[in-house]
Amino acid sequence: MTTAPGPCPCGSREAYAGCCGPILDGQRLAATAEQLMRSRYTAFALGDEGHLVRTWHPRTRPAQVDLDDTEWTGLTVVASHAGGAEDAEGTVEFVARWRRGGRSGRMHEVSRFSRRAGRWLYVDGDHD
Numbered sequence: 001m002t003t004a005p006g007p008c009p010c011g012s013r014e015a016y017a018g019c020c021g022p023i024l025d026g027q028r029l030a031a032t033a034e035q036l037m038r039s040r041y042t043a044f045a046l047g048d049e050g051h052l053v054r055t056w057h058p059r060t061r062p063a064q065v066d067l068d069d070t071e072w073t074g075l076t077v078v079a080s081h082a083g084g085a086e087d088a089e090g091t092v093e094f095v096a097r098w099r100r101g102g103r104s105g106r107m108h109e110v111s112r113f114s115r116r117a118g119r120w121l122y123v124d125g126d127h128d
């Protein structure tokens with residue numbers, strides 16, 4: 001179980017316990033593709049490899065998720081398309097900021113999500 005006091009790393013301005021926390025802990029499913037995307041960013045930020053594996057589509061999931069020493073320092077969701085409670089597919093465009101070995105930068109990605117048996121899963125993404 002991952003714990004982080006205070007605001008959620010995903011930048012929602014909600015408390016972790018009322019945002020991504022219950023999703024990472026498996027108490028609640030992400031209701032939308034954007035919620036799942038936020039929870040996966042939070043899992044990267046907190047080093048929760050289990051959540052990343054569980055929420056990765058089996059078709060594209062790597063055999064193992066190895067987190068490096070990248071520090072994820074902020075998330076901005078730019079746009080969401082579909083990915084709601086009535087949808088089977090969705091995309092989320094976001095910018096994630098990172099720091100690693102004295103360098104910092106931002107990753108801009110459009111991620112694709114698919115819903116299988118009521119669960120949103122990350123499929124793949126295009127980033128620059």
Ligand SMILES: [Zn+2]
Nearest residue numbers: 008010019020
């Ligand atoms: Zn969150």
